[in-house]
Amino acid sequence: DTSEIPSIPSWLRDHLEADGIESLYPPQAEAVDAGVTEGENLVASIPTASGKTLIATLAMAAAVDRGGTALYIVPLRALASEKHEEFAEFEQYGLDVGVTTGNYESDGGWLSGKDIIVATSEKVDSLVRNDAKWLDDLSCVVTDEVHLVDDGERGPTLEVTLAKLRSLNPDLQTVALSATIGNADELAGWLDAELVDSEWRPIELKKGVHYGEALHLEDGSQQRLPVRNSEEQTAAIVRDTLEDDGSTLVFVNSRRNAEASARRLATTTDDALTDEERAELAEIAEEIRGVSDTDTSEDLAEAVEKGAAFHHAGLSRDHRTLVEDAFRDRLVKVVSATPTLAAGVNTPSRRVVVRDWRRYDGTAGGMQPLSVLEVHQMMGRAGRPGRDPYGEAVLLASGHDELDELFERYVWADPEPVRSKLAAEPALRTHILATVASGFARSREGLLDFLDGTLYAAQTADRARLEQVVDDVIAYLEVNDFLERDGDGLAATNLGHTVSRLYLDPMSAAEIIDGLEDGDPTPLGLYHLVCRTPDMYELYLRSGDEEEYTMLAHERESELLGRAPSEFNDEFEDWLSALKTARLLEDWASELDESEITERYGIGPGDIRGKVDTAQWLLGAAESLSSELGLGLGGEIREARLRVEHGVRAELVDLAGVRGVGRKRARRLYDAGIEDRAALREADKSTVLAALRGREKTAENILENAGHRDPSMDGVEPDPDVGSAEV
Ligand code: ADP
Known part of the structure; x- marks a missing residue:
């Protein structure tokens, strides 16, 4: 019973009561027994929807009650606002709750009076680099979805940031929340933490595979679920769920597939709506159309009118919220989503269909199977506590062999262990510069000592390999004038400090500097320059694009900065992708309609926003580099930046x-x-x-x-x- 939880403030007891939470779920009780309200470090590896957020709340409220400050780290911006809204409810009890995501160049001084702060890991990393003094006074840090340390791109930032926060304050309480993983004990070892490793869920989850006329469940049972003539497998499951008055969440592997799937499933949901639901859905569709005047908006509205929707990261935030709310209110009966929806957004559903278990992966080449961890996270969204007796999560097989394969691969399989990705060179390039620049290490040895506090070190016996990569990176940073050696000592140059504070990949900085030294930039030239850096996600080249952009490159050759790779070089395609991305920015900054841009480049409105945000940040960084190096290009860069920021001439x-x-x-x-x-x-x-x-x-x-x-x-x-x- 919640009155027995030690060390939590009375307002939290009231709040839990008001929220209808009478007793702790078993993993939450284990966390309390492990001392999470009394400042103990904790790793909690528990299934999706089993109440991780309350574990965080208990820890943070107790820390604030002792006079401290808590930081809650999320992996995605979209989750930052969701969590902030959740914790902002505590303001009625006198707490001050803040959220910070963008703008990587400030020390966030305004955050210093807050009790609870929600931030992305990148933002926290940048705050450390900008020497935010208030970080020294943190008493509790919570990281959500800590299994993402395994992510090649973003994991290292989380890993290094945690190591830095812990080295700033050895008494810092660290609470790490994870999906169920194979090696939670290793994470606990790394963080000197108590471990709650549980499979408990508030509602039973039955996993299975649909094949032929039946749904085959993991307990060996079968449910008849025939696919009617000309019906798709997914539609049959959606129809079957509707007959039971339930909703379905369908996970697919791309935005385009999410949209197409919603369009098709709308014909199934359409048959099941009452007049009243239809009227309410029509109103929501109007709100959707009101958000923006684009094809995506129109497609979404048309699906929603019929009780279906899609959900992916290309949607604007308002669209996403409208879809999530309508689904929770059970007006929208089916949502086709990319996996972003599985990552932390609380949208339970009677059934989950994992339609695509392979995804295109450019690095590995071709279609690659999803990890068990990802599939289990999607499956974990099945079953609404208090509403359903149990949830069902279903994969789809088209043949008997596949039925067996899917059982082996996902239904019966345990999630993979989480592995550090820190030893990859791009990650180390950025983090070594930042670690030296912000004074966490002052020599090669110091650097290696600091790296000993990371998960990478906890997981590898091979120190020699780490030393080798570290030496390569130091050499790269020295050649580019970001670091200098003084005997055994290592120090950042002024330029190196600037690059670290600007939150740039040193390779991006080197590229930008090289281009700016070319002189006399136009907006297109500057957009192309920042689009070439590893910090920008470029647009893909589609068929026909190669010729189109090669022509454009010739036409506007005089504007393009730096050296162009030869057309026969592997880098050329990347360079053209950057040009395509740059022309999108130019179109935007020339007042082309949003709907025309989304059509021309085959992207969603949320993507334009994403590119614009990144370009704005990189151009701001270019301005600082120009001034640091005395290049005198501030005016030109500023104009290009403001034009892209506002989307105007x-x-x-x-x-x-x-x-x-x-x-x-x-x-x-x-x-x-x-x-x-x-x-x-x-x-x-x-x-x-x-x-x-x-x-x-x-x-x-x-x-x-x-x-x-x-x-x-x-x-x-x-x-x-x-x-x-x-x-
Ligand atoms: P997770 O973060 O693990 O995916 P959440 O923290 O979002 O899961 O919790 C899922 C749902 O369970 C939320 O709606 C939450 O209010 C509810 N919940 C959490 N703990 C309890 C509890 N002890 N009793 C009743 N409901 C709870």
Whole structure:
């Protein structure tokens, strides 16, 4: 019973009661027994939806009650806002809760008074690099989804960041939450933590494989579930679930597949709707159309009208929220999703179908099977506590051999062990520079000692290999003038400090510097330059793109900075992909319609936002590098950055910077003769209203925003997640 939990504040007891939580789930009780409310380190490896968040809450509330500060680290921005909303409920009890994700160049001083802070691991890493003093005073750090230390791209950042936080404060309580993994004991060993390793779930989960006329479950039983003529397997399962008044979550391997699957399944859900549901869904569809005027928005609205939806990272945040809410309210009966939805967003469903168990993987080549851990996380979303007697999670087999294979591979299999990916060179390049620059190590030996505190060291006996990579990286950083040696000592140069604070991959910095030294940049040249760096996700080349962009490269050769690889070189394709990405940014900064851009490049509106955010950050970094090196290109870079930030041509930059204006309204105002902020300040309301063709309230707000700078916004960090991409 919750009244027996030691060391938690009374407000939390009240809160749990108000939330209908009367007793702890068994793994939560184990965590309390292990001392999580009394400052003990803990690794909790438990299934999806088994109440990990409450374990974190118990630890953080107890830490705050002792006068401390807690940090909650999430792997994805989308999860940061979800968790922030959850913890912000504690503000009614007097706690101060903050969230920070974007802007990697500040020390986040405004966070210093907070009790609980939610941040992505990249953001925390950047705060350490910017010497955020308040981090020394942290008393509790929680990392969500810690099994992602296994992720080649982002895992090392989490690993190194945890090691740094722990070395800043040896008394720091570390709570690491993980999906069920094969080697939770190793993680606990690394973090000197108590271990809760449990398979318990609040609701029974039956895993199985559908094949032919039946659903084969892991307990050996079968349920008849025939596929009707011309029906797809997934549709048959969705229909069967609907007959039982249940909803289905379908996991697929790409955004395009998610959209196509939702479109097809909408014909199945459409038959099952009541008139009342149809009316409510029509309203939600209108809200979806109101978010943005794009094909994606229209496709989503059309599916939702019929009770189906898709969900992927290309959707805007508003679209995602509308879909998640409608699914939880049981209006939307089926959601086809990419795995982002399995990672932490709380959307349980009666049945889960893992339709695609292979995914395209460019590095490994071709279609590769998903890991057991990923598939189990998706499956774990099945079953709504309090609503369903149990959940069912289903893979699909098209033949008898596949039926056997899927049982072996996923249903009966244990999740893989988690392995550190820190020894990969790109990861070490970034983290070694940062570790030296922020004073965690001052020599080669010191560096190796620091690395001893990582999971990598805990998992490898082969110190020689680590030393070899470390030496290679030090040599690279020295050649590029980011580090210098002084006898046995190692120190960052001024340039190295700047690069580390800017949160750039040193290789990106080297590329940008090389390009800027070419001189005389245009926006396209600058966009191409930053798109070439390893910090930007480039667009893929589709068939026909190679010719198109090779032509473009010839036409605009004089604008492109740095050395171009020869057309026969392997790097050429990458260089062209960067050009394609750069032209997207140029289109955006030339006021091309969002819907035209999504069509031209075959992407979603959320992708434009993603590229724009990254470009904005990299161009900001280029500005700092130009000034650090005295190149005098600040003006050109700034203009290119502001144009891409607001999605406007140069003449609108000033106007579009007014809060609430945005690219479309800026153009309308400009065409009506209001050409800049100063003119807007003087303009009368009727002119503005006529120009905007909008509501009176909008015009008033805009005028007010143009009139005086709101001093309360000073020092407030802009969150790029809530930028004004499209108004
Ligand atoms: P996880 O993070 O492990 O995937 P969550 O923390 O989101 O799971 O918990 C899933 C659901 O279970 C939430 O809706 C939460 O409110 C509920 N829950 C957690 N602990 C308890 C409990 N002890 N009693 C009842 N409900 C609980």
